[in-house]
Amino acid sequence: MPGIVRAYVRVVDAINYRIGRLIMYGIFVMVGVLLWSSISKTFFLPSLWTLEVAQFAMVAYYILGGPYSIQLGANVRMDLFYGNWSVRKKAWFDAFTVLFLIFFLTVLLYGAVESTTYSITYNERNPTAWRPLLWPIKIIMCVGILLMLLQAIAEFIKDVARIRDITL
Numbered sequence: 106m107p108g109i110v111r112a113y114v115r116v117v118d119a120i121n122y123r124i125g126r127l128i129m130y131g132i133f134v135m136v137g138v139l140l141w142s143s144i145s146k147t148f149f150l151p152s153l154w155t156l157e158v159a160q161f162a163m164v165a166y167y168i169l170g171g172p173y174s175i176q177l178g179a180n181v182r183m184d185l186f187y188g189n190w191s192v193r194k195k196a197w198f199d200a201f202t203v204l205f206l207i208f209f210l211t212v213l214l215y216g217a218v219e220s221t222t223y224s225i226t227y228n229e230r231n232p233t234a235w236r237p238l239l240w241p242i243k244i245i246m247c248v249g250i251l252l253m254l255l256q257a258i259a260e261f262i263k264d265v266a267r268i269r270d271i272t273l
Contacts, residue, residue, distance in 0.1 A: 110262055111273050117259040118176060121252055125173020131166040135159055153235040161242045168249030172256035196267035203261045210254040217247045 142155035174180055187195060221243040223229065230236045266273050 106262070106266055106271055106273060114259045114262050114273055117255045121172040121176050121256050124252065125170055125176070128166060128169040128173070131162060131170075135162045135166065138162060153233075154237070157231060157233065157235055157237055161237075164242055165245050165249075168246050169252070171249060172252040175253065175256050175260060193268060193270075196264040200261055200264035200268065203257055203264065206257045207254065207261065210250060210257060214247065214250045214254060217243065217250050221247050 138155055138159045142152060142159070145152045145155070187198070190198070221240060224238075224240040224243050229239045231239055263273060
């Protein structure tokens with residue numbers, strides 16, 4: 106494999122590893138927001154913002170944690186046949202199926218960028234009592250989808266390297 110391809114895989118893996126390790130602690134943000142929601146509803150006036158902040162935190166948690174999950178191989182697979190295959194056969198199958206993921210993520214990213222552009226242009230707000238701006242979470246979604254696309258391409262490169270018996 107050319108040096109630039111190896112560097113691409115190393116850089117993408119390093120970025121997604123660090124972001125994934127950091128975003129793991131986002132669960133505590135969600136727990137804190139939902140705990141405050143319960144406390145405020147019980148003892149004080151209910152907060153208008155807690156449900157939406159929890160939803161936004163969950164979106165960030167899943168979207169930014171997705172590339173790390175792909176990197177670790179923690180994604181869901183049907184292991185009925187796959188588990189018994191050789192490393193090379195798994196790599197062939199993964200290299201083929203990741204192309205569908207790359208296509209899907211490309212279309213998803215296109216739509217996310219269009220939606221984010223609209224949201225920024227028209228100062229889109231959520232139609233609730235709190236009315237938060239939507240462009241910050243949409244930007245996070247675009248970044249997460251882009252990182253997942255980059256990780257999927259890196260996984261494709263790793264699969265091709267496994268097929269050709271090349272170490273990266």
